[in-house]
Amino acid sequence: MSIVVENATKQFGEFVALDDVSLEVPDGSLTALLGPSGSGKSTLLRLIAGLEAPDAGRILIRGTDATAVPVQERGVGFVFQHYAAFKHMTVYENVAFGLRIQKRDKKQVSSRVHELLDLVHLEGLAGRYPSQLSGGQRQRMALARALAVEPNVLLLDEPFGALDAQVRKELRSWLRRLHDEVHVTTIFVTHDQEEAMEVAEQIAVMNKGQVEQAGSPRQLYEHPETEFVMGFIGAVNRIGALFVRPHDVEILARPEPGTEEAMIERIVHLGFEVRVEFILGDGDQLWAQVTRSDCEQLELMEGQIVYVRPGQAKVFQPPADPSISANPTTEELQAA
């Protein structure tokens, strides 16, 4: 394990940012900390970096206890949401900063900086100032700056949060490819589940200062252990105690065992995917995600009465004591 967090707790005044969090990050992996704002994901990242100190708990980096090691000596590369570019320095000087602090000789600095600028596709812009770069370019510069000192761990705090949607998508796949090239253990914070699913090998879902569940994107999607994880990763319907993914809702023309009568309230065409919204007999609402061809084949129309069957439904047992919300046992129900 490259990074191990053991029972970390952090409070800011009355607010509990992290509540007894433990996490293991394998060597060379690309891990996402995913959660809504205020869930503690950024605090956890800053704790690993040494920018904050935990009130209790330990942080191990490559097997040694780093809890008391100051940020300068942890060997972490940190990338901030708003780039934190040194505005009075050129792109070259920004990337060279860490190497110059280490007092490397000029030739070495120059070759390393150019190697990194090449890696992040900023070769021609070495002499520019950050104010002359676009947001995406600034973030790539920040990444090159963090990688220059060959950190043990690369930490990214909402790295694409300040960029517009198009640039964001490009940088996501670029980060994925970069990680395959550089292989440095990487943790990034995001509140965007699609981003986490697309980029990360491992995701830790955080909520209210705790890690709800950690695992591969597929594991989390297919076997969520808590209601929160199921709701946060992918869309979900709730019918009483049942949780059903919209693509697991079957639509039938005739009643069959396990079906419920429903009226189609609205049909929304979203290109390949069609969103069908129902009202059930008891007034509950439900929606299904079907393909365009399925929708045409069933000849669905608004106002029509159909029969729906929730497949792959899940029931989560509520935690006995809300203050101890360990992973609740999960029961998977196959709808009969």
Place this chain on the structure above:
Amino acid sequence: MSARARLGKYGLRTFALGYLALLLLIPVGMIFARTFQDGVGPVWDAITSADGLHAFQMTLLMVAIAVPLNTIFGIGCALLLVRTRFRGKALLNALIDLPFAVSPVVIGLSLILVYGATGWFGGWLTDNGIQIIFSWPGMALATIFVSLPFVVREVVPVLQEIGDEQEQAAKTLGANAWQTFRRVTLPAIRWGVAYGVVLSTARALGEFGAVSVVSGKITGQTETLPLFVSREFHNFNIVGAYAAALVLAVMALATLLAMNVSKRKEATT
């Protein structure tokens, strides 16, 4: 543009320029005119008189002591106010503005109460042969006091605006506290510092009230340029007074100009 809007625009300009002219440009211009009304000779004699030269040196000494100290204190204090949390921060913040609020004469009198022969430390100071009041150390104290807030007040908003992410980034890249300050914080706040230094310098050059009280106004010993100007004026030595006033005005203008030039240079890079 409508006639009304044009009137508004030019009216406002005329008002702003007229106001400045009445209060600033005409009086300062008058100094130039009156100083040279008998030619350059008397002016040169007044400036290069023994007392005039001494006053000039005293003023430079005050600036040389007060401005660097205020700069160091100002930057440190601004960092303390913006980057840290501690008890009594609001009190410190309020105290820094005290020199703005208190009349310089009162500042001078209070320094006498503390450091004068009958003051708090007076006995101890006399026993050890240290003279503060009626001597240059007291004048330096007064000058430091009156020009204290400028650097702090210019640097605080700049520090707030740049935030601390750049500093954190420098730390993750291995920079210690001094390296972070020297290579990241100081370059980022340099214009705030420069502006504070200019204002401090201008204030230190022109200080009259507090220095006048603690100096004892001993000609050729504890007389700065503003004191010299005042004395010459009261002695009806008009040319001497105006000549020294001119030197003061030129020094102040030079400080302001130096800043504008370097700022413009910065903008083009």
